[in-house]
Amino acid sequence: MRLPALFWGLALTEKVDCMTGPSLEESLIVTGLQSYINMAIECLLLAFRALYLLLLFAPSIVIGTVAEEANIRIRSLWLGLLLRTVEHAGPAFIKWGQWAATRPDIFPPDICSELAKLHFRAPEHSFSETRDIVSKAFRLPIEQIFEEFSDKPVASGSIAQVHRAVLRQKLSPEGKPITVAVKVRHPHVSKIIQRDFTIIKYFAKASTLMPGLKHLQLDKSVQHFASFMTKQVDLTLEATHLIRFKHNFRKWKNIDFPEPIYPFVHPEVLVETFEEGHSIAKYVNKEPQSYIKSCLAQLGTSLVLKMLLVDNFFHGDLHPGNILVRLDGKLPQIILVDAGMIVELSQRNRLILSELFKATALRDGKTVAKCMLEFSREQRCPDPEQFVRNVDEKFKKYLAVEGSAKNTGECMTDLFNDVRQHHVTIDGDICTVMVSTLVYEGWQRKLDPNLDMLDMFNKQLVRAAQVDPFNCFMMGAIAL
Numbered sequence: 001m002r003l004p005a006l007f008w009g010l011a012l013t014e015k016v017d018c019m020t021g022p023s024l025e026e027s028l029i030v031t032g033l034q035s036y037i038n039m040a041i042e043c044l045l046l047a048f049r050a051l052y053l054l055l056l057f058a059p060s061i062v063i064g065t066v067a068e069e070a071n072i073r074i075r076s077l078w079l080g081l082l083l084r085t086v087e088h089a090g091p092a093f094i095k096w097g098q099w100a101a102t103r104p105d106i107f108p109p110d111i112c113s114e115l116a117k118l119h120f121r122a123p124e125h126s127f128s129e130t131r132d133i134v135s136k137a138f139r140l141p142i143e144q145i146f147e148e149f150s151d152k153p154v155a156s157g158s159i160a161q162v163h164r165a166v167l168r169q170k171l172s173p174e175g176k177p178i179t180v181a182v183k184v185r186h187p188h189v190s191k192i193i194q195r196d197f198t199i200i201k202y203f204a205k206a207s208t209l210m211p212g213l214k215h216l217q218l219d220k221s222v223q224h225f226a227s228f229m230t231k232q233v234d235l236t237l238e239a240t241h242l243i244r245f246k247h248n249f250r251k252w253k254n255i256d257f258p259e260p261i262y263p264f265v266h267p268e269v270l271v272e273t274f275e276e277g278h279s280i281a282k283y284v285n286k287e288p289q290s291y292i293k294s295c296l297a298q299l300g301t302s303l304v305l306k307m308l309l310v311d312n313f314f315h316g317d318l319h320p321g322n323i324l325v326r327l328d329g330k331l332p333q334i335i336l337v338d339a340g341m342i343v344e345l346s347q348r349n350r351l352i353l354s355e356l357f358k359a360t361a362l363r364d365g366k367t368v369a370k371c372m373l374e375f376s377r378e379q380r381c382p383d384p385e386q387f388v389r390n391v392d393e394k395f396k397k398y399l400a401v402e403g404s405a406k407n408t409g410e411c412m413t414d415l416f417n418d419v420r421q422h423h424v425t426i427d428g429d430i431c432t433v434m435v436s437t438l439v440y441e442g443w444q445r446k447l448d449p450n451l452d453m454l455d456m457f458n459k460q461l462v463r464a465a466q467v468d469p470f471n472c473f474m475m476g477a478i479a480l
Contacts, residue, residue, distance in 0.1 A: 042195075050199050053089060057203075060085045079114040086118065091189050092196035094118055094158035095229060102316075102435045103428075104416035119319045123186070124156045130163060130184050137266040144168070145264070147177055155321070157338070159232050160185045164274060173261060180261060183235060183270040190233050197229065232340045235270040241339040242272065248311045254299055254333045275335045277324030283332075284320070284443045296325065296332050297448035301456055303334060304440055308433065309460065312350060316341040318436045320443075343429045349375065353430060357437075360412075361458035365395030368415070376425040387422040391415060412438055 060082045067078040086097040100107055101115040130153075134142050142149060146165040153161035163182045172178050231237055239260035249255045256275070264271035280300075283293055300323075307314045315322075315336050324335040345353065352374050359367035369391035373384055381387055394414045419426065441453045 046195055046198065049195060050202075053196075053199060053203075056089060057085055075110070079110060082111070083114050083117060086115070090192055090196055091123075091158040091186060092193040092200065092229065094122060095193075095232065096200065098158065099229075102432055104413070104420070104431075104435065106420060108420070109413055109417070116319070118158070119321055122156045122158050122161075124153055124161055125184075125186050127151045129187050130161075133184050133187065134182065134269050137269040138264060145171060146180075146182075149182070154181075158186075159189060159340070160235065160270075165271075167261065167264075167271070171264075179274040180271050181258065181274040183238075183272070185233070185235060185268040193229060193233060234267045235340075236265055236267050238338075238340040239265045239270055239272075241342050244313060245315070245336070245339060248306075248313060254328070254331060255303055256333060256335045257339065258335075258337055275324060275326070275337060277326040277333075277335050279320045280323040280325050280334070280443065281320035283325055284446045291330075292327070292332055293447045294451070296334070297444045297451045299332065299334055300440060300447070301444055301451065301453045303336075304437055304453075305457060305460060308437065309354075312344055314343040314345075314433055314436070315339060316343045316432045316436060318440055341432075343432050345429060345433065349427065349430055353433065356434075357454060357457050361452075361454040363395055365392035368395065372415070372419060372424055372426065375430045376427055379425050381422050381424045383422065387418060387424060390418050390422070394418070 060078070063074075063078045063081065067075050083097075086093050097115040097118045101112045101118070104112050107115075131142050134145070138145060145168060147168050148166040150164045152163075154164050155162045160183050163184065165180050165182050166177050167180050169175065169177050242257050242260055245257045246259060249257070258272040258275050261271045261273065280296065283296055317338060317340070318336075322336060322338045324337060326333045326335060352371050356368055356371035359365075359371065366388055369388040372391070373379055373381060373387070394411055397411075418424075444451060444453050
């Protein structure tokens with residue numbers, strides 16, 4: 001009786017195989033057709049998007065070809081047009097504009113200044129979209145996670161927006177309801193950025209053929225922008241950055257960062273502690289000089305030096321909106337938010353950067369220029385000697401007056417002008433650190449004109465001369 005059953009089983013298997021064979025082939029054909037259809041749709045969407053962007057940027061491109069040599073009024077109108085164009089172009093272009101604002105080695109100062117306004121002007125998405133994204137990310141209705149959730153965001157950027165909410169007691173790590181910040185990525189932003197970035201690469205290559213835009217070297221800037229942009233989209237990376245920052249500053253009472261709240265961390269949604277505070281700009285522009293402002297200057301300088309010298313983990317987006325100040329009694333506390341963009345330098349670049357800041361503090365223009373030339377292993381400067389001579393002349397001109405904040409700022413601006421005019425190549429990470437440090441140095445001088453950040457930097461290097469300058473032993477030298 002078992003033998004017929006066995007044969008029956010084999011026969012049934014053959015029958016099933018015969019039935020499933022064609023269906024597998026059909027499914028493969030269907031899958032292939034779907035892939036081709038999706039590819040065709042994507043190419044069509046890319047073409048329509050490219051056409052829209054071409055029409056959007058056409059006025060800026062046409063006027064930009066003559067704006068560099070035009071009078072101040074026409075130049076100013078073009079800058080305003082460029083800003084509005086980038087704002088309407090979408091998240092990838094807004095983020096590119098924010099990043100470009102930190103590259104005075106590639107773009108003229110007035111373009112950098114205008115694009116820096118993008119830090120405070122970003123689109124928002126609707127609350128219904130926020131609700132859907134949060135619920136999908138954590139597989140729970142938003143009401144089951146939060147007791148309260150603000151309909152309107154408290155802040156918005158090109159990648160995500162932030163809502164204030166109250167986490168329910170049963171889900172809170174503290175066992176009680178806590179106020180949190182919920183960072184929600186804009187809908188479809190990853191796909192939009194991917195599509196736009198493809199277009200940006202072609203546009204950057206085309207710009208090298210346009211006389212009015214060739215000097216901007218957009219093709220070079222896009223290469224670094226690619227890796228920078230990819231890291232910004234995944235909010236889980238920002239959570240890991242915050243954890244590392246909190247560990248690095250765990251012994252510092254007056255420096256803090258938001259803390260991610262697990263398990264509410266997702267590529268599209270990040271829940272973190274809500275940090276109260278005012279933008280540091282409130283104190284930078286506040287008169288007259290006060291004890292609080294002096295404390296902020298000292299604290300901020302120590303913060304930057306620690307990130308740069310000790311940790312090699314630098315917050316790369318130090319604009320005023322990301323630096324909050326909270327008063328703890330009579331002493332201020334600095335909170336850094338939005339840690340999506342960080343910079344870690346190679347040992348070689350850290351050594352060169354240290355020498356550059358040291359030379360700047362000592363008013364040594366030749367060494368500053370030589371350090372700038374060493375910031376890229378593929379240096380394309382056609383006349384390095386002339387570049388060194390020009391920088392040395394600028395330092396002698398602007399830094400003749402000891403401790404002049406105005407002269408220092410003007411000199412560094414001219415330094416980047418020389419970098420751009422002589423086509424000096426600088427690695428993107430290095431430029432980000434330099435610009436962030438120098439921007440903060442300008443705020444620090446307004447907070448306390450008597451505190452020289454570059455001089456303080458030089459003194460720390462001298463103190464550490466007997467040990468490895470990047471050893472954590474330096475923490476004791478610069479910690480408050």
